[in-house]
Amino acid sequence: MVNRMILNETSYFGFGAINKIVDELKANNLKKVLVTTDKDLIRFGVATKVTKLLEEAKVDYEIFDELKPNPTVKNVQDGVAACKKAAADCIVAIGGGSTIDTSKAIAIIMTNPEFEDVRSLEGVANTKHKCLPIIAVTTTSGTAAEVTINYVITDEEKQRKFVCADPHDIPIVAIVDPDMSMGMPKGLCASTGMDALVHAVEGYITKGAWEMTDMMHLKAIEIIGRSLRAAVAGDPKAREEMALGQYIAGMGFSNVGLGIVHSMAHPLSAVYDIPHGKACAMMLTAVLQYNAPATGSKYREIARAMGVDGVDTMSEAEYREAAIEAIQKLADDVEIPKSLAEAGVKEEDIEFLAQSAFADVCTPGNPRDTSVEDIKMIYRSIL
Template identity: 40%
Template sequence: MSSTFFIPAVNMMGAGSLDEAMVAIANYGFRKALIVTDVGLARAGVAEKVAALLAAADIQSVVFDGAQPNPTVGNVEKGLAQLRDSACDFIISLGGGSPHDCAKGIALCATNGGNIADYEGVDRSAKPQLPLVAINTTAGTASEMTRFCIITDEARHVKMAIVDRNVTPLLSVNDPALMVAMPKGLTAATGMDALTHAIEAYVSTAATPITDACALKAIELISANLRTAVENGSDMPAREAMAYAQFLAGMAFNNASLGYVHAMAHQLGGFYDLPHGVCNAVLLPHVESYNASVC
C-alpha cells in the first residue's frame, strides 16, 4: 500500500526558535502580516511582542484577535475582511489550535475565494493558501503543522473538518518560552489532546512504520513530562519535551488520521461549544476500554 507523508516545509523547535523564525520570515520577502490570535494573547502582550519583532525585521503587521475558542465561520469572514482591507501578503497564526485553524480558513479563502464551508471535506481547494507562518503557544493540537482545519458552522452547530494539503503552514514555530504562561488546566487539557492524537494514530488502520514511530515517541514523552509541566509550568525541559511530543503526535495523526474519540469530541464541541482537549480527555478512556473489550 502506498502512502504520502504531509508536513510543513520548515519547522523550528526549541528555545530561541521565535527569533530564528523572524530571520526566516524576512528571507521569504514578506512585507505585511495579518497576525491571527485570540483576545487573551492580545491582552497579554504576546501579539504585540511578535509585531515588534516583525517591525525590527522591517515587516509591517496588523492584529486580528477575533479567533475565539472553536473558531467559527464568522471569525474566518471577519479575519478575511481585515486581511483584504490591510493588504497583507501573508498570515501569522499565534496561539493554539483555535488561532491556527482560524488563520488556515482565512488563508485558504484568500486565494481560493468563496466561503470556508465550500472546502469542507478532503482536498476541495484548487490553489495553495496564502503563505502561513504558525507560531505555537500550546502543546496539544499540533495544528501549527497539520493539513487539518476545524471550523464551527454556528448556524448548523457543526464542527466542519477541512482536510486539505493546501492548508499546511509554510513554517511552524514551537518555542517553549511561549508556553510557560499556560495555566495548569490548559496545560493538562492540551497535553491530553496530544496523547489522544498519538494513541488514535497508533491504532489507526492507516498507520505506517513512520507514523507508529512518531506516535510511540510522543506517548513516551507525554508520559514522562506532562505531569511535571502541569505542576511546574516554568520547568523548561518539561515544556520543551511537551512541545516535541505534541509535534510528533501531529506528525502521526496528520498522516494516519484519527478515530472514534475525535469523531465524538467534534460533535460535542460543535453542539455545546466545549473545550476540545477536555472532550478528548473525558472520552479517551471510555472509547479505548470499549475497543479493548471488542477486540
C-alpha cells in the first residue's frame, strides 16, 4: 500500500508570526494582495493588524469582506469577481475555516477558470494548475484550513454542503499567530476547539489512518484535551497550545480523511446554518459510541491521550467507555449543547439529513461501514 503525505510549504508559529507576512510576499515576488476576511474581523481590529503591516510596507492591497460563516457558491463567485477586479496576484486570507475555504475556491478558479461554476470542484476535481498563492492567517483554533487540501462550500439551492479535496489549493504559507485568536469569544473558541478534536479523533480511527498520521492525531488529542478548557477561559498560553494542536490535527486528517461525524455535521450546517464546529461537536460522542466495535484498541490510546489513568488495566469495554466519557466531559465543560432539537433540528428533516450525510464524501472513510438507517438512528439518539 502506498500512503501519500501532502503538507504546506511554510508555516510560522507563535505570537508575532504575522510579522512574517510581508517577508513572504517579497520572497515570492507578490505585488498585489486581495485580503479576504469578514466585516467583524475588520470592525474588531483583528484583520487590521495585518492590513496595517501591508500599509507600512507599502504593499498594494484591496479587501473582500463579504464572507459568511458557511460560505456559499455565490460567496466564491463574488470573491472571484473581486479578485479579478483587483488584478491580485495573491490572497491573504484572514479568518477561520470559512474565510480560508472561500479563499481556496477563489484561488483555484483564478488559475483554473473552467471550474467557475464552483459546483464542479466537488470531490477530487481534475484541476491542472496550482491555485493563486495564498497566505492563510488563522483567527480560530479548529479547522486547520491553513494546512489542509480540503475546503467545504454550501450549495444553498440544494441545501447541502460539498467537500472539495485538491492538492493544488494548499496555502503556500500558514500563519499560526495566537494573538489573532485572542479576541475569539468563548463560544467560538469552544466550538472550533472541539472541531479540532473531532479532526484528530476521526483522523485517528478513519480507514486510511497509518503510523505517521496516528502520531500526529494522538499528539493533537493530547494537546487539545489538556488545553481547550483554559483556552475557552481566555488563557493566552492555552490559546497558543490550541493553535498548535489544531494545526497538527490538520496535517494528519488532510492526508487520510475523516468519517461520519463530519458527514452528519455538513447537512446540519447546510439546512440549519449551525456553525460547522458546533455541529461536529454535537455529533462526536454519539458517533464514537456507534463506531466503537470497528476501532480495535484505538479508543485505549484516545483515552490515554485524553489523560485517563489506568487504561492498560482496563478491559476493551472499559477503555472505550472511558475515552467517550472523557471527550463528553470536555464537551460539557466547554458548554457544547447535547440536543439537536436545541439547535432547531426537526424530526421531519431527519430523512433528508441522513440521505445527505450518507452521500457525503467523508462517509467512506468511517471505520464502520454504515447505512442511511444507521445514520438516522444516530441523529435520533441525540435529537
